[in-house]
Each structure stands twice: as C-alpha cells, then as structure tokens.
Amino acid sequence: MAYDKSIRPPFAGLWKGMWATLKALFRRPPTVFYPEEKEIPVPRARGVISLDTEACTVCMLCARECPDWCIYIEGHKEEVPPSKPGGRPRTRAKLDRFDIDFALCMYCGICVEVCPFDALFWSPEYEYSEYSIADLLHPVERLTEWLDTVPEPPALESS
Amino acid sequence: MSFWATLGLQVVAVLAVMLGLALVTIYAELKISAHMQSRIGPYYAGGRWGWAQPLADGLKFLQKEDLVPRLADSTVYRLAPYVVIVAALAVWVVIPFGPSLVVRDLDLGAFYVLAVSSLSTLGVLMAGWASANKYSLIGGLRAAAQLIAYELPLLLAVLAVVVQAGTMSLSEIVAVQAEPWFVVAGVPISAPFIVKGQIIGFTIFMIAAIAELSRIPFDMPIAESELTMGYLTEYSGIRFTMFFLGEYASMVAMSAIAATLYLGGYALPGVPAATLNVVGPFVLLGKVALLVFLMIWFRWTWPRLREDQLQAMAWRWLIPLGLLNIVLAGIFKVVL
Numbered sequence: 001m002a003y004d005k006s007i008r009p010p011f012a013g014l015w016k017g018m019w020a021t022l023k024a025l026f027r028r029p030p031t032v033f034y035p036e037e038k039e040i041p042v043p044r045a046r047g048v049i050s051l052d053t054e055a056c057t058v059c060m061l062c063a064r065e066c067p068d069w070c071i072y073i074e075g076h077k078e079e080v081p082p083s084k085p086g087g088r089p090r091t092r093a094k095l096d097r098f099d100i101d102f103a104l105c106m107y108c109g110i111c112v113e114v115c116p117f118d119a120l121f122w123s124p125e126y127e128y129s130e131y132s133i134a135d136l137l138h139p140v141e142r143l144t145e146w147l148d149t150v151p152e153p154p155a156l157e158s159s
Numbered sequence: 160m161s162f163w164a165t166l167g168l169q170v171v172a173v174l175a176v177m178l179g180l181a182l183v184t185i186y187a188e189l190k191i192s193a194h195m196q197s198r199i200g201p202y203y204a205g206g207r208w209g210w211a212q213p214l215a216d217g218l219k220f221l222q223k224e225d226l227v228p229r230l231a232d233s234t235v236y237r238l239a240p241y242v243v244i245v246a247a248l249a250v251w252v253v254i255p256f257g258p259s260l261v262v263r264d265l266d267l268g269a270f271y272v273l274a275v276s277s278l279s280t281l282g283v284l285m286a287g288w289a290s291a292n293k294y295s296l297i298g299g300l301r302a303a304a305q306l307i308a309y310e311l312p313l314l315l316a317v318l319a320v321v322v323q324a325g326t327m328s329l330s331e332i333v334a335v336q337a338e339p340w341f342v343v344a345g346v347p348i349s350a351p352f353i354v355k356g357q358i359i360g361f362t363i364f365m366i367a368a369i370a371e372l373s374r375i376p377f378d379m380p381i382a383e384s385e386l387t388m389g390y391l392t393e394y395s396g397i398r399f400t401m402f403f404l405g406e407y408a409s410m411v412a413m414s415a416i417a418a419t420l421y422l423g424g425y426a427l428p429g430v431p432a433a434t435l436n437v438v439g440p441f442v443l444l445g446k447v448a449l450l451v452f453l454m455i456w457f458r459w460t461w462p463r464l465r466e467d468q469l470q471a472m473a474w475r476w477l478i479p480l481g482l483l484n485i486v487l488a489g490i491f492k493v494v495l
Contacts, residue, residue, distance in 0.1 A: 017460045021195040031199045 298389025
C-alpha cells in the first residue's frame with residue numbers, strides 16, 4: 001500500500017513548526033545594516049531614471065505615456081544653419097526643461113520603454129531621499145548626472 | 160538589626176533581583192523572537208547587541224501620562240497592577256535556591272505557590288472590570304474563564320508530584336529528588352521527578368502554566384486581533400509597565416516552580432551536596448532559563464487557539480489526563 005501523506009502522526013504540524021523556528025534561530029539573519037553597510041542592488045534595479053539630453057528629441061512621448069504625469073518637458077525649435085554651403089537650413093528641437101518628480105513617480109518604467117531614441121535609462125542608484133518633498137523634483141542637470149551610474153546594457157544575443 | 164530592617168532589606172533584594180530577571184527575560188524574548196523571524200532585533204540601544212532595550216522601553220513608559228478613563232472604577236483600576244506584580248513576587252517566598260537558601264520553608268509550599276500564582280488572574284479581572292471598556296471586560300472575563308479551566312490541571316499535576324514526594328514542602332520535594340534513586344556500581348544515581356515517571360505531569364503542568372500566564376498559544380485575554388489589547392487596553396505609563404514586568408516576572412516564577420517540582424530544583428546529579436548553597440541558585444536559574452526559552456519558543460511558533468478549543472483542551476483532555484496521572488502516581492507509590 002502506498003504511503004498516504006495525508007495521514008500524519010498527531011501534532012505533526014506543531015513539531016514541524018518548532019523545528020522551523022529553531023532552524024531560523026541559528027540561521028544568520030539577512031539584515032543589511034544600511035547606513036554603515038550598503039546593499040548592492042541588482043544591475044537592472046529600478047532605482048532612478050537618468051536622461052541623455054543628446055538623444056532627446058522633445059517628442060513628449062514619455063510625458064504623455066507617464067501614468068502619474070510626473071515628467072515636465074518644455075522645448076522650442078531652433079534653426080540650424082546648413083552644414084555645407086548652399087545647403088538648406090534645418091530645424092531641430094531644443095530641450096529647455098526636463099524634470100521628473102520622483103515624489104510622484106511610481107517607477108513603472110513606461111517612459112524608459114516608450115522613448116524612441118533611447119534617451120531615458122534606469123540607474124540602480126537609490127540614495128536620493130530629501131528632507132523637503134519639493135527637492136525630489138530632479139531637474140535636467142541631476143537627471144544627466146545619473147547617466148554615469150547607468151550599467152552597460154546586456155550583450156546582444158548571438159543568433 | 161531589627162526585624163523590620165531585615166525584612167525591608169529582603170524585600171528590596173527580592174524586588175531588585177526579580178525585576179532584573181524580568182528585564183533579562185524581556186530582552187531574551189526580544190532577541191529570540193527576532194532571530195526566529197530572521198531579524199536582528201534590538202541592536203543599537205546600550206552600544207552592543209541592544210542590551211539596554213528593555214531599560215530604554217521602561218524609561219519611555221515611565222514618561223508617559225498615567226491615564227485613568229473617566230468612567231473607570233478608579234480605585235480598582237489603580238490597584239490592579241499591584242495585585243499582578245505582588246502575585247508574581249510572592250511566589251518566590253517558598254522557592255528554595257539551596258538547602259538553606261529559602262525565605263520561608265512553608266509546610267504547605269506547593270499549595271501556597273498555586274494559591275498565590277493564581278492571584279495574578281484576580282488582578283487581570285480587576286483591570287478588565289474597572290477599565291469601563293468592552294475590550295478590557297471581555298479580556299478580563301476570558302482570563303477568569305481560562306484561570307478556572309487551567310487551575311484544575313495545574314493542581315492535579317502538582318498533586319501527583321506531592322503524592323510521589325509525600326510532602327508539600329518545596330524544600331523537601333527537592334530533597335527527595337536529590338536522594339539517590341538507585342545505585343550503579345557503588346555510585347548513587349539521583350533523578351528528578353520528570354525522569355521518575357512524571358513526564359505526563361510535567362507536560363500537563365507546562366501547558367497549564369502557559370495558559371495561566373496567558374501567553375501564546377493561550378493568549379485569548381489579550382488577543383490583539385480581536386480585543387485590541389484585552390485588559391491592558393486602557394493602561395498606560397507606569398501601570399502598563401507594572402503589568403508588563405509582572406507578566407514576565409510570573410513567567411520566571413512559573414518556570415521556577417516547574418523547575419523545583421519536576422527538574423530537581425537547585426539539585427543537579429553529580430554536584431556534591433556540600434556546595435549546593437553556592438552552586439544551587441545558578442543551577443536553578445539555569446533550569447529556569449531552559450523553561451523560559453521553551454515558553455518563548457512556543458510563543459513564536461504556534462498560533463493562538465480559539466476560545467472553545469482552549470476550554471475543550473482543558474476540560475476534555477488535561478483534567479482527565481491529570482486524574483489518570485494521579486492514579487498512576489498513587490499506584491507506583493504503593494507498589495514500588
């Protein structure tokens with residue numbers, strides 16, 4: 001007859017629980033003593049969003065897709081003189097303002113996904129808490145600073 | 160020194176030692192519970208391992224306002240914590256720490272211990288009644304129901320020990336356990352009652368003692384998820400601290416009773432009788448620490464019983480088992 005696992009000795013659950021807590025008692029707790037000891041986030045952790053201004057075309061897709069409306073973008077068009085004599089002058093968009101309010105951001109990453117020119121990146125940095133909630137609005141300078149902390153993208157798969 | 164000066168010194172000494180033990184127990188509970196849940200627990204208070212956390216908590220409680228609800232029966236309300244703490248401390252009068260280290264060796268020691276330790280439930284009932292709060296009242300009444308249900312198995316378990324030892328004096332119960340049981344190759348072997356057939360009695364005693372202390376899995380009187388904090392709901396400041404300390408002091412006291420009755424008290428096989436007045440207290444404290452750890456371990460492992468399950472366990476299982484245990488103890492006493 002096969003051993004029926006549903007039939008257990010009386011109070012088996014109680015002793016199982018006792019064994020579990022005893023084991024946990026002698027296991028090393030996974031606590032990280034944060035200010036003294038830093039937790040190392042996984043490389044693709046969603047810590048903070050950084051911006052590459054060179055790649056940004058002020059297309060506003062990120063601001064429009066943002067569920068929290070926490071991205072503020074302003075820009076204007078400017079005329080670029082022709083690069084060769086006799087050429088046609090071009091217009092290009094110039095970024096005036098790009099702010100992300102991390103007090104509103106819910107770290108969904110939709111802006112990073114929708115950006116058609118790869119101007120937004122996730123950085124695993126997480127230490128940017130502030131005493132005043134208004135300081136969580138990161139202007140373009142701070143967003144660019146985070147760019148240095150962005151990890152290398154994963155290597156392409158070889159076909 | 161006059162009688163009163165000696166008495167005063169004794170009282171102060173007992174207070175200091177017992178409240179110190181209660182603080183140590185609170186610290187042990189904090190740390191052990193933390194590690195059982197894969198946490199660190201208190202860490203910064205006091206500089207190392209958070210040893211000062213219970214003291215810091217106590218100081219914090221002392222600074223809080225001592226609230227008395229407007230509709231409360233204020234005399235009873237104010238008196239209740241004292242009853243609880245006195246019950247926890249009075250038990251120590253008869254606990255022997257060594258052959259001559261006992262405050263008063265009463266002939267009715269076992270009876271006195273049970274009578275006094277159940278006083279704390281009276282304090283709980285007073286607190287529940289006087290608070291003028293529905294949660295407190297239900298908590299207090301649950302405590303009373305629990306006391307009535309679990310005092311009986313506790314008593315029956317102790318009765319079996321008394322039958323086996325032939326005395327109610329705690330000192331003599333320890334002495335009986337220290338006597339040689341049998342002799343192997345010329346070496347007398349002694350054994351505590353838990354080895355001499357009182358294992359069922361010890362189990363009943365521990366279950367009933369945890370219920371008397373209303374600790375998880377028998378903490379219906381303060382069940383947080385149903386009764387906020389039960390009879391403690393309205394208490395704050397120093398009175399809450401006294402309940403808290405009293406709870407842990409009675410936990411230590413109950414463990415000391417169990418150690419004395421079942422684990423041989425201050426006596427340890429192999430320790431020569433002449434040194435027991437010095438080594439005895441430490442042996443007893445070691446056994447108490449073991450039992451306290453057991454209680455903490457149960458608390459952080461097992462879920463709370465339902466009220467009807469609690470009552471069923473006492474009346475349908477523990478009391479018949481306790482009666483059976485007495486019969487067995489009697490048979491062994493007569494036959495052997």
